Amino acid sequence: MTEIIRTRLLSKTYDKADVVTNVSMKVGRGEIYGFLGPNGAGKSTLMKMLLNLVKPTGGEIELFGERLLPGTIEPLKRIGHMIEAPVFYEKLTAEQNLELHCEYMGYHRPGAIKEALEMVQLRGIENKPVKQFSLGMRQRLGIARAICTRPELLILDEPINGLDPEGIQETRSLFRRLCDEYGMTLLISSHMLAEIEQIADTIGVLDRGRLLEEVSMESIRKSRTEYVEITTTDVKLCAVVLDDRLGIRNYKIVGNTAVRIYEMTITQEELFKGLILNDVPVTAINRRHHSLEEYFLDLTRGGGQA
Amino acid sequence: MMHLIKLELKKGKMGGYLWGSLITYAVILGFLLLIYLVEGPTQTEPIFQSNAEMLGLIDTLIRATFIIYASVLLAKLVIGEFQNKTMALLFAYPVSRKKLLAAKLSMVFVWTLANVIIANFLIGTIFLTVNANLGYVPDTISSELLINHGISVITNALAAAGMSLLPLTIGMRKKSVPSTIVTAVLLVMVVCSNNMGFSLGSIIAIPLSLAALGILLTLLSIRNIDRVDVA
Incomplete structure (x- = not known):
């Protein structure tokens, strides 16, 4: 048991x-x-x-x-x-x-x-x-x-x-x-x-009164929380470079200034190098994660649809 | 069960109960002595015609006091624990709820029974001794009187102990301390009132059936306690 x-x-x-x-x-x-x-x-x-x-x-x-x-x-x-x-x-x-x-x-x-x-x-x-x-x-x-x-x-x-x-x-x-x-x-x-x-x-x-989700902390950390955010003035160029040159597919363009990579297939150093060599105007690269708070708010606002 | 009672006594501090009883005895004794000493010497309208009447009044007063006292104990041991939410604590222990409540109620029952008998014995003895010296009540002490009175004290004490549980059934409805105590006072007013020597309590069937009712209603209210939500 x-x-x-x-x-x-x-x-x-x-x-x-x-x-x-x-x-x-x-x-x-x-x-x-x-x-x-x-x-x-x-x-x-x-x-x-x-x-x-x-x-x-x-x-x-x-x-x-x-x-x-x-x-x-x-x-x-x-x-x-x-x-x-x-x-x-x-x-x-x-x-x-x-x-x-x-x-x-x-x-x-x-x-x-x-x-x-x-x-x-x-x-x-x-x-x-x-x-x-x-x-x-x-x-x-x-x-x-x-x-x-x-x-x-x-x-x-x-x-x-x-x-x-x-x-x-x-x-x-x-x-x-x-x-x-x-x-x-x-x-x-x-x-x-x-x-x-x-x-x-x-x-x-x-x-x-309803149990919306029951999930291990580990899987929250793994599956939804981490991403690398690239802040750039040219998101289009950045996306092209990620796609064609670096082979990264799982990313999302957020607004006009940021690209979020959810799945890293290369190391962070290689990413830096690749972006610089291809003249992507990078202003910042940050590793971020969704806090439990965002996750939680998503769940309670979405009425369990998250 | 004994263990549970011991824990209850530990919680409420044993010494407190004993002092409570002793002080009550002293107050009853003082009050009765006051009546006896002030009214006794007037020969035109003597307060007590006979020893039996004197002992009867002592018994009535003692029972009235301890039925109300019992309701205060019930308020503390049962209603109070609901109000302070410590009952939720008790009900989350690996002890049957019925046993917990039975321990509390049997404490009140035994406490009332014992006090009515002991107080009657002590105060009665003191009065008979005082009267033997002062002689305000012109009567002799016969063994017949003592035996008859003894029997009536014990039956009445049992009846009082049973009745003393009645206020709980009323008090439990809204978990209210005042309604528990007020019920006891009303009960005493009905059973222990004395109108020109006649009292409902003197028809022994009445106090005994009230006692039976008290025990019965209490058992009924405990019966479903396992299904009750304790917030």
Whole structure:
């Protein structure tokens, strides 16, 4: 079994409003799956359905190869989660909150709590009641709670909300470490594309409750993102040279000043040389790539036609 | 189940419950002593005709107090967790929802039952002792009186414990703390009111059937909890 999460035509309707519609997704073991979507796309609802908190109105969910039914509790032992802003027992201290969590999870390993707090860089606050915590500290504590039982699957909803830039960077490397060192599978949602771009192995794009695309980051990088842009005052000459002399076919003329090459059959040095020798007035050559942002906007604007 | 109850106590801080009970006992005792000491000496219209009447009032007051107290606990343990969204946290644990709620409700049931019995025993004893010395109520203590009263305290305590769950069914509809507590107050006003010595509560079938209703409705509301969305 390589898939940890699998949903088939999963739907949720609240009072005739479709929140999630026919989502069929797959999350493989050991990967970081980035859930991307604008606010209100149904990310949180979908995650709550995976935790059995919200019951689907259609379709089905499989976790660790077993079907999730209304009373199913077994798979929850293997899942750590943080949905929306994490909630705690405010009057209890950070440590007591985590102790309670471990008790309910049936997880007993000495040192687990201390280790988790270390991992999220929360030190010296074990005995402070949670109500005194700042937003960022709560977020970190929420992550600590999710990871302290060393779950196989980690479901995190907007985990970097409220963190400072340094915190974001630390958290990002923590996620990578959890995945690489402990073999955890991570499902992370965010509306911040740049973040997802940096850590996810696979992304699923959700918009208005529909899964528009599920694709590996690698194939996005490979297939659509890179091109070399030549800025020139004579695009026609440039095109002729590319075609006839250099044997490059996959390019596109963009406006009056630029030519984009999507597939390079020669090295960049040869390209330079070829253009100069054929008197193409080149003002600049840049290697660019479509960011995930462009890709994402394409998808959500095009209504899934991309 | 015991483990779940232990965790609940840890969450709510055990000491708090004990102090709560003790303070309640003290307030009830103080209030009754005030009545006894102020009204007792007037010979024309004595406040208590007999020991049985005195003990009856003590019992009624204790039950009324603890039924309302139980609703406050329900509000904290069940409704409060829904409102703070910590219920979503609990329901995502590998523990059956029914067991989680059953642990909370049985805590309230046992807590009410135990407190009504203990408070009756303590306050009743204190009153009988005080009266033995001051003698404002002209009556003797017979073992028949004690046995009869003992039986009625225990049946009434069971009834009170069952009834104490009733407000939850109302409060759960909108997950509202005020409606839970107001329901308890209304319940107490009906069951524990005393009109010239007559009270609905004295027809023992009424409190017992309300208790049965409380337990039944609670079971019904737990039955479908696995299918409920917790946002």
